[in-house]
Amino acid sequence: MKIENHILTGDDIAQRETPNRGGPITPEFLVFHFTAGRSAQSSINWLCDVRARASAHIVIGRDGAITQLAPFNIKTWHAGRSHWQGRSGLNNHSIGIELDNAGRLTKVGNVHKAWFQDVYPESEVLHARHKLDAEPAFWHTFTPEQIGRATALAEELTAVYDLKDIIGHDDIAPDRKRDPGPAFPLENIRARVLGRHEDVEELFEVTANFLNIRKGPGVEFGKVADALPAGTKVALLETRNRWSKIDVQQENDIEGWVFNKYLKAIPE
Ligand SMILES: [Zn+2]
Structure with a gap:
């Protein structure tokens, strides 16, 4: 994949313009999210709907397909009230990447349900404690395709924009957010892309x-x-x-x- 004029090009990359956007920004951070949605398409549709008052630069589907909703130098509305490294309002300073994922799940009898009532198999469920919480919970896992694409995209973006940090929504809004959560290997990606450790593997x-x-x-x-x-x-x-x-x-x-x-x- 390549970035030219703030637009991503390459295999399995589509463009769709969201109306939910602001003016020019100089990105300093990369913020990962999960969509807590049913499918990549439903999340893309919502993030392109003016009623959502929300958006992001990128949505990565479970098959690894990427959709870009706004150029990387344009403000999108993914972070909300947030703080990191002396900055507030991270929409003005960051690129937002959403990963199609059902989010936190609830165990009901033998099945794991999302907030929208879809059921997920055991093989797609991780029982783990979020770093900000005392008790473990159930989380929808990410696919290897998503993690591979997220890593490649983080590497490309960091090279082009000289990003200072790669973080989660939960890092910048810990009082109200838990995405991308413990199922996402954020620390591995961060270490690999920012080169803080050698030989970090997923x-x-x-x-x-x-x-x-x-x-x-x-x-x-x-x-x-x-x-x-x-x-x-x-x-x-x-x-x-x-x-x-x-x-x-x-x-x-x-x-x-x-x-x-x-x-x-x-x-x-
Ligand atoms: Zn988020």
């Missing part, structure tokens, strides 16, 4: 009983090793349409391609 766990690991991104490629049992920890090396290249953490030198659907992010 870790995932296998959720299938046994997951085939192959030489290339497709079932036509041969297996490189025995199938990985549930719970195997792997590091994400590269993501492509429905497949990710991973590095098995417990074994030496096993690298290969697996189906994304059976990977779940491990919080830091």
Whole structure:
């Protein structure tokens, strides 16, 4: 992906203009959010509706598809009342990225429900404590495609705009916000992009009983090793349409391609 004249170009990147925008800004920060919505399309539609009084620069779908709603040098309305590093009103100083995600879930009997009543499978649920809360809660997980695209976009934006920090909505509005929350590997992305640590990898766990690991991104490629049992920890090396290249953490030198659907992010 590339940024030219404050517009993102590349594969699986679409443009749609939101009317919910202000004047020119000089971005200093990147702020991540979850949409707490049903789908990327429903969130995009809402963020382009004048009644929403809300917007963001980017929405990343669960398949990794990106939609840009405003140029990066134009103010969007994603942060609200907020503070960070001596700045207030972060809409005036930041780029906002929304990730399609149902947000915090509630356990009802055997199922996990979003606020809009849709039900999510166990494989898409993380039970974890938010850094600002005392008790653990249930959170909808992000896909490897989303995390891969978010990382690549953060790298590109940081290079072009010389950003000072990469933060969550919960960091800048801790009294009222919990997104993107503990299911999003913000610290890994921040460390990798801002170069504060070496060799930071995004870790995932296998959720299938046994997951085939192959030489290339497709079932036509041969297996490189025995199938990985549930719970195997792997590091994400590269993501492509429905497949990710991973590095098995417990074994030496096993690298290969697996189906994304059976990977779940491990919080830091
Ligand atoms: Zn938010």
